[in-house]
Amino acid sequence: NASFDIAKLIDTIDFAAKKHSYQKRKDIARTPYINHPIGVAKNLTDAGVYDLATIQAAILHDTVEDTETTFEEIEQQFGQKVRNIVAECTDDKTLEKAEIKRLQIEHTPHLSKQAKEVKLADKLYNLRDIKREAPIGWSKERVQEYVIWAKKVTDGARGTNQMLEEQLNEIYSKGVFEF
Numbered sequence: 152n153a154s155f156d157i158a159k160l161i162d163t164i165d166f167a168a169k170k171h172s173y174q175k176r177k178d179i180a181r182t183p184y185i186n187h188p189i190g191v192a193k194n195l196t197d198a199g200v201y202d203l204a205t206i207q208a209a210i211l212h213d214t215v216e217d218t219e220t221t222f223e224e225i226e227q228q229f230g231q232k233v234r235n236i237v238a239e240c241t242d243d244k245t246l247e248k249a250e251i252k253r254l255q256i257e258h259t260p261h262l263s264k265q266a267k268e269v270k271l272a273d274k275l276y277n278l279r280d281i282k283r284e285a286p287i288g289w290s291k292e293r294v295q296e297y298v299i300w301a302k303k304v305t306d307g308a309r310g311t312n313q314m315l316e317e318q319l320n321e322i323y324s325k326g327v328f329e330f
């Protein structure tokens with residue numbers, strides 16, 4: 152039912168906007184954080200992904216990782232399917248940063264198709280963001296390190312969505328020195 156789906160989608164955006172309301176991105180303008188999850192969801196629909204649970208998970212993908220939100224809360228409001236995709240895309244922030252990065256590379260090949268789609272769309276958004284402008288305080292080396300790591304993660308999700316993968320190829324083909 153289309154009206155029901157639209158209402159669910161708006162509920163999801165409203166939920167994420169409230170959760171991220173005090174957060175900013177790392178760019179110079181300190182863009183509102185919510186621009187990112189909305190942009191990740193748009194990367195998916197632009198690439199022909201219209202599965203509602205996947206789009207909702209994209210909108211919610213950083214809520215548990217970066218705010219007080221719990222998986223239980225997400226399941227209660229948006230159901231188990233959405234919860235599971237969000238869980239697959241959530242890092243364990245109790246671990247060291249280097250370990251978190253290593254685990255993303257290790258885990259991505261074993262994720263569900265839906266979680267891989269969100270991962271690809273998320274990295275695509277962040278890479279474009281970094282390409283547009285390096286985050287505050289990042290050296291060229293740090294930017295290059297990020298691009299190399301992102302490629303290792305997205306390489307683990309190949310064979311999932313051709314359009315997203317081609318857009319990522321485009322970015323990687325330019326080489327890290329053009330960032």
Ligand code: NDP
Pocket residue numbers: 175176177178187213248249252273277278280281286290292293296297
């Ligand atoms: P990250 O390197 O993980 O920061 C990138 C993340 O920030 C993105 O994945 C994105 O995550 C989020 N983000 C917010 N705003 C932006 C933006 N404008 N553009 C792109 N991404 C944005 O940060 P950490 O502090 O967690 O990283 C630590 C790691 O960085 C260490 O493991 C180390 O390897 C490396 N490092 C390297 C240094 C160097 O000089 N070479 C110095 C310090 C650390 P999301 O999708 O979740 O919003």
Ligand code: ZN
Pocket residue numbers: 187212213273
């Ligand atoms: Zn993200």
